[in-house]
Amino acid sequence: MQAVSQTRDPYALRTGVGLAAVHVGALAVFLPHTFSWSAIIVATVLYYLTGAFGITLGFHRLLTHRSLKVVKPLEYAVAILGTLALQGGPIEWIATHRAHHAHTDREGDPHDVNRGLRWAHMQWLYRYNDARLSKAEQLRLAPDLANDKFYVFLENTYVWWQVALGLVLFAIGGWSWLVYGVFVRCVATYHITWLVNSAAHHDGYQTYRTGDKSTNNWWVAFLAWGEGWHNNHHAFPFSARHGLRWFEFDATYLTIRILAALRLARDIKLPTPAMLDRLALKPNVARTP
Numbered sequence: 001m002q003a004v005s006q007t008r009d010p011y012a013l014r015t016g017v018g019l020a021a022v023h024v025g026a027l028a029v030f031l032p033h034t035f036s037w038s039a040i041i042v043a044t045v046l047y048y049l050t051g052a053f054g055i056t057l058g059f060h061r062l063l064t065h066r067s068l069k070v071v072k073p074l075e076y077a078v079a080i081l082g083t084l085a086l087q088g089g090p091i092e093w094i095a096t097h098r099a100h101h102a103h104t105d106r107e108g109d110p111h112d113v114n115r116g117l118r119w120a121h122m123q124w125l126y127r128y129n130d131a132r133l134s135k136a137e138q139l140r141l142a143p144d145l146a147n148d149k150f151y152v153f154l155e156n157t158y159v160w161w162q163v164a165l166g167l168v169l170f171a172i173g174g175w176s177w178l179v180y181g182v183f184v185r186c187v188a189t190y191h192i193t194w195l196v197n198s199a200a201h202h203d204g205y206q207t208y209r210t211g212d213k214s215t216n217n218w219w220v221a222f223l224a225w226g227e228g229w230h231n232n233h234h235a236f237p238f239s240a241r242h243g244l245r246w247f248e249f250d251a252t253y254l255t256i257r258i259l260a261a262l263r264l265a266r267d268i269k270l271p272t273p274a275m276l277d278r279l280a281l282k283p284n285v286a287r288t289p
Contacts, residue, residue, distance in 0.1 A: 015125050019126060022187060026183040043184055047189060051189040051193070053255070056224065056227055062078065066238070069267045079151065092155065098142065101237055105214075110133070121199075204218070206231045208234075215230060215231050229242040230242075236279075244271070
């Protein structure tokens, strides 16, 4: 079915054009007078806010898996940051990730690594994909968001949030801030996010029995704020902590601990020692410190 032309899939064609436009826009860094140190700082700050805080903490651990609870204003603020990563609206993103966990590395997984690393990394977005979720399936898999008017609003307007951000950056810092703050930042966040789907289902080690190809990959964990401890995550999707051994540094979990200390986060879910031992491939080596 993968041989079907992407022109028969309007979503794939639209997404492919959008991804190509963002990547081409990032090439503007090679134009004269585009570089500035202030633009690098802006891009770095936005990269952290939209990628680490918005996608990793917000869309993934908070909204997809409900690994913790935060005060509602903070939840909505983090969701806006995730929307500004330009990876789709929250309902689509979260429903797709829940489908991935329900069918990991088999039929029904939107980015099944068995179809190749390039497929798992990004081809699943812009080529015909028989596991792509319909609107009805998205609503079925993410009813908690679909029944919240705020998330429906974000879903319907996510592109315009990026347009607004781009206009603000251009008004303040000109082309330099626009190129680095939108295009370069989005491309970097895209590929780091996608590495969790591709590299962390291909290279690394497994600590737990999960029945899939998820791996713990240290360099993906470094780039993706702890998301690369992916075998741990697939073993315990509900866990707010992905780095479960003493040497598996999880920057996002550290952020969660800080939020808890500030009384902004609560009900932080973690696997018990009994759960860890039950799924461990080697007993007594998988306990958290």
